[in-house]
Amino acid sequence: MRGNMLIAQSGGPSMVINQSLAGAVLAAKACPEIDAIYGALHGIQGIFDERFIDLRQEPDDVLLRVAQTPSSALGSVRRKPTPDDCRALFAVLAKHGVRYFFYIGGNDSAETAHIIAQEAGRQGYPLCCFHIPKTIDNDLLANDHTPGYGSAGRFVACAVRGDDLDNRALGGVKIDVIMGRNAGFLTAAAALARQDPDDGPHLVYLPERPFTLERFVADVDACMKRYGRCVLAVSEGIRGPDGRPVAEAFSTETDAHGNVQLTSAALGENLAAVIRDKLRVKRVRADTFGFIQRCFVGCVSESDAREAFQAGAEAVKAAVSGRHPGGTIALVREPGDAYAIRYEVAPLSAVAKHTREMPDAFIAPEGNHVTEAFLRYARPIVGELPPTARFEQLRR
Amino acid sequence: MRGNMLIAQSGGPSMVINQSLAGAVLAAKACPEIDAIYGALHGIQGIFDERFIDLRQEPDDVLLRVAQTPSSALGSVRRKPTPDDCRALFAVLAKHGVRYFFYIGGNDSAETAHIIAQEAGRQGYPLCCFHIPKTIDNDLLANDHTPGYGSAGRFVACAVRGDDLDNRALGGVKIDVIMGRNAGFLTAAAALARQDPDDGPHLVYLPERPFTLERFVADVDACMKRYGRCVLAVSEGIRGPDGRPVAEAFSTETDAHGNVQLTSAALGENLAAVIRDKLRVKRVRADTFGFIQRCFVGCVSESDAREAFQAGAEAVKAAVSGRHPGGTIALVREPGDAYAIRYEVAPLSAVAKHTREMPDAFIAPEGNHVTEAFLRYARPIVGELPPTARFEQLRR
Numbered sequence: 001m002r003g004n005m006l007i008a009q010s011g012g013p014s015m016v017i018n019q020s021l022a023g024a025v026l027a028a029k030a031c032p033e034i035d036a037i038y039g040a041l042h043g044i045q046g047i048f049d050e051r052f053i054d055l056r057q058e059p060d061d062v063l064l065r066v067a068q069t070p071s072s073a074l075g076s077v078r079r080k081p082t083p084d085d086c087r088a089l090f091a092v093l094a095k096h097g098v099r100y101f102f103y104i105g106g107n108d109s110a111e112t113a114h115i116i117a118q119e120a121g122r123q124g125y126p127l128c129c130f131h132i133p134k135t136i137d138n139d140l141l142a143n144d145h146t147p148g149y150g151s152a153g154r155f156v157a158c159a160v161r162g163d164d165l166d167n168r169a170l171g172g173v174k175i176d177v178i179m180g181r182n183a184g185f186l187t188a189a190a191a192l193a194r195q196d197p198d199d200g201p202h203l204v205y206l207p208e209r210p211f212t213l214e215r216f217v218a219d220v221d222a223c224m225k226r227y228g229r230c231v232l233a234v235s236e237g238i239r240g241p242d243g244r245p246v247a248e249a250f251s252t253e254t255d256a257h258g259n260v261q262l263t264s265a266a267l268g269e270n271l272a273a274v275i276r277d278k279l280r281v282k283r284v285r286a287d288t289f290g291f292i293q294r295c296f297v298g299c300v301s302e303s304d305a306r307e308a309f310q311a312g313a314e315a316v317k318a319a320v321s322g323r324h325p326g327g328t329i330a331l332v333r334e335p336g337d338a339y340a341i342r343y344e345v346a347p348l349s350a351v352a353k354h355t356r357e358m359p360d361a362f363i364a365p366e367g368n369h370v371t372e373a374f375l376r377y378a379r380p381i382v383g384e385l386p387p388t389a390r391f392e393q394l395r396r
Numbered sequence: 397m398r399g400n401m402l403i404a405q406s407g408g409p410s411m412v413i414n415q416s417l418a419g420a421v422l423a424a425k426a427c428p429e430i431d432a433i434y435g436a437l438h439g440i441q442g443i444f445d446e447r448f449i450d451l452r453q454e455p456d457d458v459l460l461r462v463a464q465t466p467s468s469a470l471g472s473v474r475r476k477p478t479p480d481d482c483r484a485l486f487a488v489l490a491k492h493g494v495r496y497f498f499y500i501g502g503n504d505s506a507e508t509a510h511i512i513a514q515e516a517g518r519q520g521y522p523l524c525c526f527h528i529p530k531t532i533d534n535d536l537l538a539n540d541h542t543p544g545y546g547s548a549g550r551f552v553a554c555a556v557r558g559d560d561l562d563n564r565a566l567g568g569v570k571i572d573v574i575m576g577r578n579a580g581f582l583t584a585a586a587a588l589a590r591q592d593p594d595d596g597p598h599l600v601y602l603p604e605r606p607f608t609l610e611r612f613v614a615d616v617d618a619c620m621k622r623y624g625r626c627v628l629a630v631s632e633g634i635r636g637p638d639g640r641p642v643a644e645a646f647s648t649e650t651d652a653h654g655n656v657q658l659t660s661a662a663l664g665e666n667l668a669a670v671i672r673d674k675l676r677v678k679r680v681r682a683d684t685f686g687f688i689q690r691c692f693v694g695c696v697s698e699s700d701a702r703e704a705f706q707a708g709a710e711a712v713k714a715a716v717s718g719r720h721p722g723g724t725i726a727l728v729r730e731p732g733d734a735y736a737i738r739y740e741v742a743p744l745s746a747v748a749k750h751t752r753e754m755p756d757a758f759i760a761p762e763g764n765h766v767t768e769a770f771l772r773y774a775r776p777i778v779g780e781l782p783p784t785a786r787f788e789q790l791r792r
Contacts, residue, residue, distance in 0.1 A: 013565045015558075039787075042565075053789040065785035071561035073787055078566075162411075162691035165467035169409045169438075170474075174687070265661040265684065287686030288661065291570070295558035298782040299694060386694040389461035391435075391469055393449040 001128065001322065003099025004036040006052070009072035009134075010043035010079075010105035010112060014148030015155075015300050016308035017134045020104050021074065022067035023312030024132065025055050033320040034100060043077035043103070044112060047089050052096070067309065070295040072104075080112060086119035093127065100128050100319050104312070106135035106146075107355050110328060114352035117326045130315040131328040131348055134308070136294045138185035139355040142346045144333035145185075147311050150304030150381040152179070152293050153189030156233075157385055159289060161193035164200035164231045165388070172283025173220060173230045173275050176201070177268040179293050181237045181245075184208050184358045185378075186293070190233035191370045192382055196395055200231025201369075207237035208358045209367035211246055216271070217278045219368050224281065234271065236264040236288075264288040301383045307331060307341055314343040339380035397524065397718065399495025400432040403451070405468035405530075406439035406475075406501035406508060410544030410690050411551075412704035413530045416500050417470065418463035419708030420528065421451050429716040430496060439473035439499070440508060443485050448492070463705065466691040468500075476508055482515035489523065496524050496715050500708070502531035502542075503751050506724060510748035513722045526711040527724040527744055530704070532690045534581035535751040538742045540729040541581075543707050546700030546777040548575070548689050549585030552629075553781055555685060557589035560596035560627045561784070568679025569616060569626045569671050572597070573664040575689050577633045577641075580604050580754045581774075582689070586629035587766045588778055592791055596627025597765075603633035604754045605763035607642055612667070613674045615764050620677065630667065632660040632684075660684045697779045703727060703737055710739040735776035 005028050009017055021039075028034045037055040040046030053074075058066075066073045081089065093101070103113040110131045117129040136152035138145050156178055167174045178187040184206025191204055202223045205211055223230040238246050247267040268286030275284045311329045318324050327345045334340040362374035401424050405413055417435075424430045433451040436442030449470075454462075462469045477485065489497070499509040506527045513525040532548035534541050552574055563570045574583040580602025587600055598619045601607055619626040634642050643663040664682030671680045707725045714720050723741045730736040758770035 009565070013562050041790075053787060055787075057789065058787055062785060062788055065783060066787060068782075069561065069784040069786070070558045072565040073790075076565040158693040158695075159688045162466045162693045163687055165465065165693075166409050166687050166691040169405070169468040169472040265665055265682070269661055285687065286661070287688065288684065289688070290683030291559055291562050291681065292555045292683065292685070295562040297554040297558040297561075297784055299554075386464075387461060388465040388693055389458060390465070391449060391451075391454055391462060392458055393453065394437075394469075 001099050001126070002033050002035070004038065004097045005034045005100040005102070006038045006040055006093065006098045007102040007104070008040040008043045008046060009074050009076050010103055010109035011076060012106070012136065012294060013071035013076060014134050014136050014294050015070040015151035015296065016147055016305050017104055018069055018073045019067045019305050019308035020132045020134060020147060020312035022063045023309035024102055024316050025063060026060070027313035027316035029056065031316060031320045036097070038096065038098070039074045042075035044079055044081060044089065045077040046075070047092050050092055070297055078108065080108070081115055083119055086116055087123060089116065090120065090123060090125040094125065099126060102130050102132055102315055104132040104134050106137065107140055107351060107353055110348060111352040114348040117348055128319045129326040130319050131351065132312050132315045133329060133331070133351065136186055137180055137183050139183035139357070140351045141354055141356050142330040142350040144331050144341065145381050146331065147304060147308035149185060150301035150383065151299065152186055153192070153378060153382040154301045155293050155296050155299045156186055156189045156289065157192040157382055158299060160190040160201055160231070160233060161385060161388060164193055167200060167229055167231050170283065171229050172285065173224070173281050175232045175234055175268050175271050175286040177234050177236050177264045177286065177288040179289065180207065180235045182207055182355050182357065184235050187233050187235035188358060188362065188370045188374055189378055189382060191375060192378060192385065196390070198227055198396060201233040202227065202230050203232045204369045205232065205234045205238050206358060206363060207235050207239055208363060210241040211238040212241060213274055217274065220275055221279055224279065234268070236267060301381065303380060303383060311343060318345045397495050397522070398429050398431070400434065400493045401430045401496040401498070402434045402436055402489065402494045403498040403500070404436040404439045404442060405470050405472050406499055406505035407472060408502070408532065408690060409467035409472060410530050410532050411466040411547035411692065411696050412543055412701050413500055414465055414469045415463045415701050415704035416528045416530060416543060416708035418459045419705035420498055420712050421459060422456070423709035423712035425452065427712065427716045432493070434492065434494070435470045438471035440475055440477060440485065441473040442471070443488050446488055466693055474504065476504070477511055479515055482512055483519060485512065486516065486519060486521040490521065495522060498526050498528055498711055500528040500530050502533065503536055503747060503749055506744060507748040510744040513744055524715045525722040526715050527747065528708050528711045529725060529727070529747065532582055533576055533579050535579035535753070536747045537750055537752050538726040538746040540727050540737065541777050542727065543700060543704035545581060546697035546779065547695065548582055549588070549774060549778040550697045551689050551692050551695045552582055552585045552685065553588040553778055554695060556586040556597055556627070556629060557781060557784060560589055563596060563625055563627050566679065567625050568681065569620070569677050571628045571630055571664050571667050571682040573630050573632050573660045573682065573684040575685065576603065576631045578603055578751050578753065580631050583629050583631035584754060584758065584766045584770055585774055585778060587771060588774060588781065594623055594792060597629040598623065598626050599628045600765045601628065601630045601634050602754060602759060603631050603635055604759060606637040607634040608637060609670055613670065616671055617675055620675065630664070632663060697777065699776060699779060706739060714741045
């Protein structure tokens with residue numbers, strides 16, 4: 001099928017989402033099946049508004065520098081299309097001769113791509129629709145891990161390693177609240193900060209295990225008795241035994257996909273107050289890493305950047321091959337000790353809407369830390385951290 | 397004077413405070429006047445507790461790796477000694493033959509060094525006492541800038557550049573709350589994130605100018621009308637027209653030097669609520685960068701690391717020269733366009749206790765941004781940021 005191509009970005013930005021964009025555009029430039037290469041601004045909103053840029057006009061060196069730039073260079077959106085929306089979309093796509101559509105994003109964006117693909121079939125608009133995976137949450141089904149996770153995980157690991165050194169210097173309890181609404185993968189990456197047995201994070205709380213204040217206080221108390229200090233990595237999405245997010249009480253705002261916006265800063269401050277009150281620890285601090293986890297300049301995992309680029313290129317190759325009506329690119333890990341990834345085409349239904357959680361094998365039996373299996377899994381994704389050291393006489 | 401040397405670290409850690417430690421220890425190893433080189437753990441608290449390590453035992457390669465590690469490798473403390481404390485200190489120093497004392501820290505630590513030097517004179521204990529400057533706040537008198545500021549400023553600039561790209565993608569108002577109790581230098585470093593005229597931060601609020609909610613709302617409103625979005629860098633230390641910190645209402649905790657601990661997260665959330673309420677902006681987010689500003693692993697300014705190391709070495713050279721009863725090392729900028737720093741010895745009284753603020757020439761007349769003069773001043777201190785780019789068609 002010959003025609004024009006449209007690509008867009010959706011959902012929360014990541015540090016490498018532009019690598020996928022560059023990978024797709026550079027691959028498309030080499031495809032005789034693809035004529036014009038348009039970029040829609042702010043996801044599908046840019047289609048409704050007919051706000052396109054011509055990506056063939058951008059020189060390769062600009063494209064490669066954009067690839068190294070965090071956040072979504074075409075802008076982003078959170079919007080779920082109705083069948084009527086799709087009718088309007090196809091009118092615009094038809095006007096511009098678009099036969100290939102690529103949507104870079106997480107599970108909500110995959111759902112959008114899935115809806116568009118289904119409606120294209122129903123409404124008789126010939127379109128090859130591909131989703132390109134991206135999410136710092138690492139919660140897409142069918143993937144070993146997702147582009148974006150490695151770099152966000154690297155940020156979290158670098159931040160917590162530094163924060164643990166800071167806590168060594170001044171003592172007390174430090175609570176770091178980390179992104180992740182439903183899956184604990186990003187919070188778990190904090191554990192990569194550890195080198196010595198007494199390094200933090202000493203406790204890691206994930207949305208996959210029920211959180212109670214009693215257990216939390218007892219865990220911190222035991223850690224203070226053992227190490228005289230305590231560094232915690234806490235997911236913003238931790239839930240009580242009733243399944244409700246602990247942070248939900250502090251917020252009411254919801255987004256278009258019905259996700260509650262968590263006030264993570266309030267979560268950290270409230271947990272700190274509990275420790276001050278129950279354990280009488282004088283110095284208790286909480287930080288919420290916030291948006292810089294996904295867009296900090298200068299903290300990219302090399303394998304993440306490479307894989308994000310390749311996922312974009314593979315989507316274009318799969319689309320023009322004519323062997324798939326549409327789909328998504330899944331990152332599958334090759335078996336064996338050497339780290340290697342292959343890219344497979346999976347149906348959109350495999351990743352749309354639903355999310356995956358941390359497998360049990362990655363969570364310590366006590367439910368307050370990760371396992372060695374998780375660390376083996378995550379290390380090559382996040383990459384080696386910058387070297388740090390302590391005095392020999394102070395290591396135990 | 398021949399004798400043993402003791403060195404310690406105090407106050408808030410920085411990313412390069414261990415460079416100063418390594419610089420001092422390596423210089424001391426080359427001095428025939430200095431026999432044993434002790435490190436006291438957790439500042440002067442380690443003297444009271446006689447918790448020393450022998451820094452000659454640590455191999456040079458360990459010392460150099462520790463130098464590259466954020467936070468205070470010897471531990472830190474916030475404690476101001478009384479004359480009685482000093483009597484106890486001198487008893488310990490005498491027992492260990494200590495004739496040279498080096499204290500790495502900010503203005504509170506300089507005050508401690510000043511008290512110890514004065515009491516040593518009064519109580520007749522022969523001691524050469526030197527302060528080595530460190531503070532991410534950049535608020536020491538007598539210095540062009542202080543070791544620690546360049547790297548923390550680099551973190552802030554990288555974070556805000558990424559955050560501005562994130563805000564471009566999803567829109568709305570983003571408030572970043574940045575450390576700095578009395579001086580706005582660190583918050584001002586956010587302005588180094590800008591490349592294009594429409595880049596954020598669009599507004600920069602500093603403790604040096606009175607902050608009112610009315611003015612703040614009007615500024616954000618004007619920015620939204622101009623750019624359709626707004627990124628703000630707000631110092632945690634902003635004060636109302638009455639001189640009281642805006643954040644103070646949210647906290648009561650104070651440290652040993654009488655500094656109120658600001659609940660910066662609450663400041664950001666409260667300012668965000670004001671914007672939501674007054675301007676009806678749907679997407680308003682606030683982040684507080686927190687402790688990772690001073691201890692993140694992998695975000696060091698090269699000139700900062702070099703200067704911190706050299707400040708430590710210069711303190712030791714000045715101490716053994718016999719030409720100074722004690723003092724501090726001041727970083728003085730050479731005149732001219734090429735960036736160069738020389739190290740001078742200044743009396744402890746020149747930096748103890750008092751702090752400096754941003755000069756008027758660095759603050760925009762409107763009081764809501766910095767000037768080009770500040771950017772010229774700060775650029776070589778923070779260093780070049782990692783390259784980022786936008787599509788040519790989206791730049792205006």
